[in-house]
Amino acid sequence: MSIDNSSFKTNLSVLIALLILTVITVLVAQVDFGIFNAFFAMLIAGIKGALVLMYFMHLKYDEKIYSLIFGISVFFVFVLYFFSKLDIITRIIQTSVL
Amino acid sequence: MKDNKNLAHHFNSYKDQIRAEKIGMWLFLATEILMFGGLFVGYTIYHAEYTKVFKVGAEFLNWKKGAINTVVLLFSSWTMVMSIYYAQKDQIKKCQMMLGTTLVCGFLFMFIKYLEYSHKFHEGIFPGIYFSYTGSAFVEDLPLYFSFYYLMTGLHASHVFIGMALIFWMLIKTYKKQINSSHYMPLEYVGLFWHLVDLIWIFLFPLLYLVE
Secondary structure (H helix, E strand, C coil): CCCCCHHHHHHHHHHHHHHHHHHHHHHHHHHCCHHHHHHHHHHHHHHHHHHHHHHHCCCCCCHHHHHHHHHHHHHHHHHHHHHHHHHHHHHHHHHHCC | CCCCCCCCCCCCCCCHHHHHHHHHHHHHHHHHHHHHHHHHHHHHHHHHHHHHHHHHHHHHHHHHHHHHHHHHHHHHHHHHHHHHHHHHCCCCHHHHHHHHHHHHHHHHHHHHHHHHHHHHHCCCCCHHHHHCCCCCCCCCCCCHHHHHHHHHHHHHHHHHHHHHHHHHHHHHHHHHHCEECCCHHHHHHHHHHHHHHHHHHHHHHHHHHCCC
């Protein structure tokens, strides 16, 4: 059987943390940090996502293979982004309006 | 454990079976991340190229509705976790209550989404070539933003819908007494899917509604 580590208290604290972070997301969006706007928004979303993955989806307590599978998929999304962006800034920008 | 009636004959033990099931589930979730990931990458790149258009587009959205939907989904994720928590303790009544609440949250999310969509359709904001909005806030290439908006929220909403169907199925299973402390794994996998849907919304909300 899988391990029962999800206690009532932990789950409730994670929910409260997620709700507080949602309020912070909205508040941060009202403040202008210039080029860091997107960075802060994604940082908070990242923290929220990590909380959901670790506690609600039990990755913290489970075998590492599941985290690895998930991590690899996220990594390849970044690979896609990296090479697409690289292509745009080195090639397309000089020849088109894009 | 060998005599467990939930053990398929091709597995040595229930532990092996759970491990195989879980790996399968996480592999499926990985493909989901890759599918949404493509859209996220497309959105991010076009956002960088058409920053002004995306800012105007985001102003059409009601961030309050988006924030309410975020809270609804986060809360439903918690009730989903709690339903598993009670199933593990053989408190099936409470488990059903939590599953029911999760389902209600799903309906609430879809209802708010419906309000948002119908408001936009009313103004002529349709996806792709059907875009017919000509109001004062129109800027060139505005349909681009809304193509992303409809594709991403639409794909997400279809996931919410499938998740709700799965939760309903689990609810039936609890009434048939097929979920208990020695066999609650189906609940766990539906939970994983539901949390993934929540996870994607966590990123969609700031990206679509709070664009600078």
